[in-house]
Amino acid sequence: MSGGSLFVANPARADALTKELRDKLTPEQIIQTMKTGNKRFQKGERKQRNYLREQRASASGLYPAAALLSCIDSRAPAEVIMDLGIGDIFNCRVAGNVENADILGSLEFACKLAGANVVLVLVMGHTACGAIKGAINNAELGNLTGLLARIKPTVEATPYAGERSAKNYSFVDAVARKNVEMTVANIRKDSPVLAELESKGDIKVAGAMYNLETGMMEFFD
Numbered sequence: 424m425s426g427g428s429l430f431v432a433n434p435a436r437a438d439a440l441t442k443e444l445r446d447k448l449t450p451e452q453i454i455q456t457m458k459t460g461n462k463r464f465q466k467g468e469r470k471q472r473n474y475l476r477e478q479r480a481s482a483s484g485l486y487p488a489a490a491l492l493s494c495i496d497s498r499a500p501a502e503v504i505m506d507l508g509i510g511d512i513f514n515c516r517v518a519g520n521v522e523n524a525d526i527l528g529s530l531e532f533a534c535k536l537a538g539a540n541v542v543l544v545l546v547m548g549h550t551a552c553g554a555i556k557g558a559i560n561n562a563e564l565g566n567l568t569g570l571l572a573r574i575k576p577t578v579e580a581t582p583y584a585g586e587r588s589a590k591n592y593s594f595v596d597a598v599a600r601k602n603v604e605m606t607v608a609n610i611r612k613d614s615p616v617l618a619e620l621e622s623k624g625d626i627k628v629a630g631a632m633y634n635l636e637t638g639m640m641e642f643f644d
């Protein structure tokens with residue numbers, strides 16, 4: 424009864440995604456499964472799983488269903504908030520979930536190499552993001568300055584009529600949302616490999632926002 428990848432329909436039969444199971448999944452099915460897992464998380468429920476069995480079942484190969492780009496924020500661990508298991512997703516984490524050459528290389532690896540052939544790339548932002556606040560405040564600190572410079576054009580590009588400050592949570596969240604949209608667009612622009620895979624219908628690049636207050640994931644269309 425225990426264990427099993429969230430994506431596996433019959434948990435009694437498999438503890439991790441196999442190539443055969445993964446190759447049948449569409450991006451829409453994966454998003455639906457993530458939504459279902461997040462609903463369980465919001466109710467304080469969790470799929471009964473056995474990490475040791477998942478670890479053993481996935482040790483000889485990886486067949487994840489999706490590649491995520493999410494923030495380092497300790498309150499937004501994608502696997503936990505969507506009730507995912509070992510081997511279910513790749514997860515690139517960087518403050519402010521912005522893309523750069525190394526992130527794109529990781530996503531290209533996830534979608535094209537290592538037998539991965541992931542069909543969904545999901546950029547996941549979250550509310551009350553410290554990196555977004557730092558970009559709004561023009562924070563400067565060592566290497567962080569360069570990272571925040573990637574978010575600053577988004578601050579400018581965010582339409583917002585009220586107070587445009589980091590103290591205004593609604594503005595911070597509007598920028599975070601715009602940052603997800605722009606990162607999705609930048610992935611397509613800066614990675615011809617991923618853009619071609621998407622235009623052929625092999626992958627879907629999508630965005631989502633996680634709300635720290637409600638625990639809810641919102642997937643963009």
Ligand SMILES: [Zn+2]
Nearest residue numbers: 494496552553
């Ligand atoms: Zn963040």
